[in-house]
Amino acid sequence: MLTKRIIPCLDIKDGRTVKGVNFVNLRDAGDPVELAAAYAIKGADELVFLDISATEEKRKTLADLVYRVAEKINIPFTVGGGIRSSEDVDILLKNGADKISINSSAVKNPGLINELVAKFGSQCIVVAIDAKQIEGRWKVHLVGGKVPTELDLFDWAKEVEERGAGEILFTSMDHDGTKNGFANAALKKLSRMLKIPIIASGGAGEIYHFTETFQLGEADAALAASVFHFEEIEINDLKRSLKQQGIPVRV
Amino acid sequence: MDIQIIDYGAGNIQSIKFAIQRLGYEAQLSSDINEIHKADKVIFPGVGEASSAMQKLKESGLQGYIPELQQPVLGICLGMQLMCNSSEEGKTKGLGIFDVDGFKFGDGEIGPQIGWNSISNLKSPLLQNVPEKSFIYLVHSFYAPLTEDTIATSEYGLEYSTALHRENFYGTQFHPEKSSYVGEQILKNFLML
Numbered sequence: 001m002l003t004k005r006i007i008p009c010l011d012i013k014d015g016r017t018v019k020g021v022n023f024v025n026l027r028d029a030g031d032p033v034e035l036a037a038a039y040a041i042k043g044a045d046e047l048v049f050l051d052i053s054a055t056e057e058k059r060k061t062l063a064d065l066v067y068r069v070a071e072k073i074n075i076p077f078t079v080g081g082g083i084r085s086s087e088d089v090d091i092l093l094k095n096g097a098d099k100i101s102i103n104s105s106a107v108k109n110p111g112l113i114n115e116l117v118a119k120f121g122s123q124c125i126v127v128a129i130d131a132k133q134i135e136g137r138w139k140v141h142l143v144g145g146k147v148p149t150e151l152d153l154f155d156w157a158k159e160v161e162e163r164g165a166g167e168i169l170f171t172s173m174d175h176d177g178t179k180n181g182f183a184n185a186a187l188k189k190l191s192r193m194l195k196i197p198i199i200a201s202g203g204a205g206e207i208y209h210f211t212e213t214f215q216l217g218e219a220d221a222a223l224a225a226s227v228f229h230f231e232e233i234e235i236n237d238l239k240r241s242l243k244q245q246g247i248p249v250r251v
Numbered sequence: 252m253d254i255q256i257i258d259y260g261a262g263n264i265q266s267i268k269f270a271i272q273r274l275g276y277e278a279q280l281s282s283d284i285n286e287i288h289k290a291d292k293v294i295f296p297g298v299g300e301a302s303s304a305m306q307k308l309k310e311s312g313l314q315g316y317i318p319e320l321q322q323p324v325l326g327i328c329l330g331m332q333l334m335c336n337s338s339e340e341g342k343t344k345g346l347g348i349f350d351v352d353g354f355k356f357g358d359g360e361i362g363p364q365i366g367w368n369s370i371s372n373l374k375s376p377l378l379q380n381v382p383e384k385s386f387i388y389l390v391h392s393f394y395a396p397l398t399e400d401t402i403a404t405s406e407y408g409l410e411y412s413t414a415l416h417r418e419n420f421y422g423t424q425f426h427p428e429k430s431s432y433v434g435e436q437i438l439k440n441f442l443m444l
Contacts, residue, residue: 002407003367003386040431045367071269076388076429096265098429121299123363123390124263166390167365195362220366250367250386 003248004214005045005221006235007199008228010035012081013053015061033068039228040073043235045250047073048101048169048223051081052144058082063095070096078126085112086119093120101126101169104142107149107156110163117164126199127165129156131186132173138186145173154189161194168194169223171201179205179227187217199223207233207241214247252442254278255290257330259304259311264296267327270428274439284316292442293320297329301353301393302341304329318346323444324420325377331415331422332393340393349415349422351398357408363392364407370425375402375416377423377440385433387413387425394424 011018016030036047049069051062066079079092080101089100106113106127116125130145131138131153138153157168170190172183182203190198197220200213204224213219227233239249254271256264258280271278278294281287295317297304308314317324317334326334335345338353345353356364369384387405394411397404403414405424415422421441427434 001368002364003369005366067265070266071272074270074273074429074431074435076426093263094265096263096269098263098266123298123365166363195360197362197365 001248003045003250004219004242005199006043006210006238006249007046007048007221007223008039008044008235009048009050009201009223009225011225012049012051012062012065014055015053015065018052032065033072036069036073036077039235040075043239043251044075044228046075046221047077049077049079049081051079054082059088059091063091066092066097067095080126080128086115089116089120093124097124099124099126099166101128103128103130106160107140107142107151110159113160113163113165117166122164122166125165126167126169127160128169128171129153129160130171130173141173145171145176153186154193157190157194161196165196167197167199167220169199169201172203175203176201178203181205181209182213182217182219182222184213184217187213187219191218191220197221204233207238210238211242211245211247214242215245252276252292253290254292254294254442255281255287256294256296257287257313257317258282259313260307263298266426267294267296267428270434270438271442274435274442276442282311282313284313287313287316287320291322292444293322293324295324295326295330295334297327297333298390299329300341301329301332301338301343301345305333305341305343305345308333314346318348321419323441325441326420326422327428328389328391328424328426331424332391332395334415334420334422335395338393348420349395349398349400349417351395351400351412351415353393353395355393361408363390365390367430368405368407368413368425370403370405370413372404373402375414375421376444377416377421377437378403378414379440381433381436381440387423387427387430387433389413389425391424 200219405413
């Protein structure tokens, strides 16, 4: 049986992890490679690296990082952040990334999804969607959730699937950082509407939030950052608990 | 050990190279039939769409040589599917090594399988020391049904062949290079064949 995936997300700036990471027994928590290897051992099913640096050397730094991560870890990983073109994707995949994720660039140029799918296959193209509710309607936001658009979350998600994306990573800006649980109603609607997997993001605080997002939100995977980085939730404990509740996980 | 990974422009080859490296061996990428021919072990990777991958294989001139190889050959993911008779994807004729045809899951009614699934009914030296119900990582929309070449099964809407074996040819629908310690064991087994 296909299992539900648990995905830690690492924010990267200039080749280093940002956002406080508080891992005991880790020599250098700022080193994404060491952190990634630690997560692989702890039982993470996949990793997401989100590059938030804006320097000119960004491309090369990120490609070097991807190479070093791929060299070391034996689970799949996705790289996102500022990817705009087929050349950007090519260099990341060649250096060993399994998947790439695009967000704002897909909204600005939806044809990019088709182009990347045709060139690299849908299996490696993840479209990340940040959205929040404005007057009761889910609207897609850009630039890390700062810039609102007129796009409806569900219309956009449908279009993303039709254009061939392999997966959707949906972050609720309303839930992100609250630690009050995932946006399960919206997730359920997305999961029922689409055939491609939906990764839930934003709002993880407690173990039962993961249970809820798999049972109520019908998500295929759940992504979180700080609860894992600060060891508030241990992936092993989380998976054991999910398994006890009848949710299929890899343990 | 001379390990060659067939490089025909389809797939994330770097990951396989790294996985071999983590086991203490070096693999070379090659599209040169002479290099591939004299290798001890050959890995046939592939991701993406079947008909375009097959097209690349034809253009590289390797299509006719692969079924003739005598040493252990491991097809991974799309590589395994191309070793079958055909794939429904792009109505592609395959290499005909495994006597089975590839089909789309649920006639397109269910989505692609992405993530970790377990493997059962294991047989073959490729899978020795791998416990039943071990987890492996997969990304695919097309599958090979059960056949006499089946050496492992998984379930996704139905029970299908998640690994195949015939003579010196092996195929895994999953990605051993991304399947944690289970995948490492399987790659190690392949190198020890």
